[in-house]
Each structure stands twice: as C-alpha cells, then as structure tokens.
Amino acid sequence: MYIKNAMKRKNIFITDLVDAINNRQIWLHLSWQDTKLKYRRSKIGQFWITLSMIIFISSLGLVYSKLFKANPSEYIPYLAISYIIWNYISGLLNESSNLLVNSTRYIGEIKINPIILILGLLTKHIIIFSHNILIVFLIYFFFKITPNSYILYSFPTFVLLTLNLFNISVFLSILGLRYRDMSQIVQNLIQVLFFITPITWFPKLLSSNKWIIDLNPMAHFIEIFRSPILGNSPPSNSIFFCLFILILLFISSSILYSWKVKRLVYWL
DSSP: OHHHHHHHHHHHHHHHHHHHHHTHHHHHHHHHHHHHHHTTTOSSTTHHHHHHHHHHHHHHHHHHHHHTTOOHHHHHHHHHHHHHHHHHHHHHHHHHHHHTGGGHHIIIIIOOOHHHHHHHHHHHHHHHHHHHTHHHHHHHHHTTOOOOGGGGGHHHHHHHHHHHHHHHHHHHHHHHHHOTTHHHHHHHHHHHHHHHSTTSSOGGGOSSOTHHHHTOHHHHHHHHHHHHHTTSOOOHHHHHHHHHHHHHHHHHHHHHHHHHGGGGGGGO
C-alpha cells in the first residue's frame, strides 16, 4: 500500500511536468517578457548583461592574475568560463527560493501549474546565459584560442547541468514558500560555495586538500562544462558524480513536489 501511494504521488510530478511541457508557449512567453521588461528603457537592451559581465571579468582577471602570479592568457579564459557558468547556477538558485513566494497571484487566483513557473524561471536564466556565452567567442579571438572537437561535449554537459538545476529549483521553490527564511539561507550558502569552488582559483592550488573539490557538487557542475570549452575532455568522475546527483535530485524533488503541491495554496 505504501509503495502504491508513493508511486501515485510521484505520478503527480510527472503529470504536471508533461502538462508544463505541452504548454511550453506559456513559460516561454513569461521568460522572454521577464527578460525584456528588465531592460525595456535601455538602448542596447539585454546586451547590458554581456557588457557588465565583460567589465567584471576583465577587471577581476587582470587583478587576480597578478595576485596568483598566473599567465593572463591562461587565467582570464579560465575565470571567464567559470564565472559565466557560476552566474547561471547562482542566479537560478537564488531566484528559485523566492519564485513561488513572488508568484502568489498565479498560484492562488489563476491556479497555474507550478512547474510552468519553474520552467519559465529556468528559461529566463538560459536566455541570460546565452547572452553571456558570447564572451567565449571574444575570449577565443582575443587570446587566439582554437577550439577543438572536445567543445562538442559542452552541449550534453550543459543539458546535464540544467536538468540538475531544474530539480534543485523544484526543491528550493517549495521549501522557499513553506519557510520564508530559505532565501536567506540559499544566498549565504551560495556566497560560501563561491569561495570554496574553483572559480577564481585553479584546482591545482589544493594539492593536499582535493576533497574540498571532490565533495563539492558546484565544482563538478562547473567542471563538466568548463573543460570542453577550454579544449579538454570533461572528467569522467565529474560526469558520473553529476549523473548520480541527478538521480537523487529527481527522486527527492518528485517526492517533495507530489506530497506538497496541493498544500502550496495554504502557504501563500
């Protein structure tokens, strides 16, 4: 009986996910409108995202390459790719914890499928990421880097990363609605993870404490995408780690969603 109830609850998540995919025009419209409205009075629009990222990476890269005594032609491409993918991860997770809190009208009055809102948020950050990824071509041109065949791995690894982030977003959005302190917890946790994840520093600097990287999911999320962009094969241990995390996240998020989705309206 318990197994049957568990499977029935899990089917709620699958049903809502399929329904959201079938109604993709809704969350595609929401995500695009949200991005456009943010820059509606700007002359260059969404490309402010790219410009601000270029300024940040250039400034930080020049200073930190001196601090770490690293070759700028090696350090700046590494920093650029790392920070672009980190910005995608951290931006999505930060907003996920407040997503349903800020969407009470959709949930309470319209009674929209929550997965539609989550997919809309995910798509918005994919749009932002697509603007920032243009910096990679500038990096290739400026530092005379010729991409090799390993760059093809960046497409499936990005999908793997995005699937993980989707499941985390489901988890955080529900917990964020139930516990309003969740957004502060997520923000502080992300700040800590930024410093212990190899984004502004090379992993080789932790020669005797590699466990900090090995046990850090963010390090694996970034590495599977960063390596092929920089012309290297994505580490197999990071691939398997992300696949393992994906299975755990899918099970936990689907169970949590199926158990609590009917209670969301009472937490508004």
